[in-house]
Amino acid sequence: MLTVFRFAAWLQRGGVPLLPRFLYALNRVLFAVVLPPTVRLGKDVRLAYSGLGIVVHARAVIGDRVRLAQNVTIGGRSGHHAVPVIEDDVEIGAGACVLGPVTIGRGARIGANAVVLHDIPAGMVAVGVPARVRPAPQAGAMPP
Structure with a gap:
């Protein structure tokens, strides 16, 4: 799936007219993923x-070593031209939505079903609807 995306993105940057759109549609049908060839996707994204x-x-930008769980939406918002920028080493939980002109800092974590507006x-955890920021728990520490 990511191989098909990267090939489509390479063709898109090279100015090939129709094949990137066909590969995008193939990914959508076979894998149920909407990942246009114009997305800037970093290395080791899972x-x-x-x-x-x-x-x-x-127009979204996704950094290196980002992990996206199933059913994640990274999209725009009405009235805003800018779209999300996800920096390196971010984890986004299942069903989370990151919407609008948002930057997710390096090493941040987004909880399942959170709505980030x-x-x-960097390094924080966001949970809830709408998402609220909390410090990341320390290794071995018990939650309050």
Whole structure:
């Protein structure tokens, strides 16, 4: 699935007219993932369950070593031209939505089914609807 995406993106950058669109449609039908060839995708990105149900805006930027669980939406918001920027080493839980002109900082974690509408600082955890920021738990520490 990511191989098909990367090939389509390479063809898109090379100016090939129709084949990238066909490969995008192939990915959508075979893997149920909406990953346009114009998305800027970093190295070692992992999509759970072959990207099942993942939707990514065509102008989104996703950094290196990002993990996306199933049914994640990274998209725009009405009234905003800018779309999400996901920095390196971010984990996004199942069903989460990252919408609008949002930057998710390096090493942040987004909980399952969270709806992120504001920037998340590096190394923080965001949970809830709408998502609220909390510090990441320390290794071995018991939650309150």
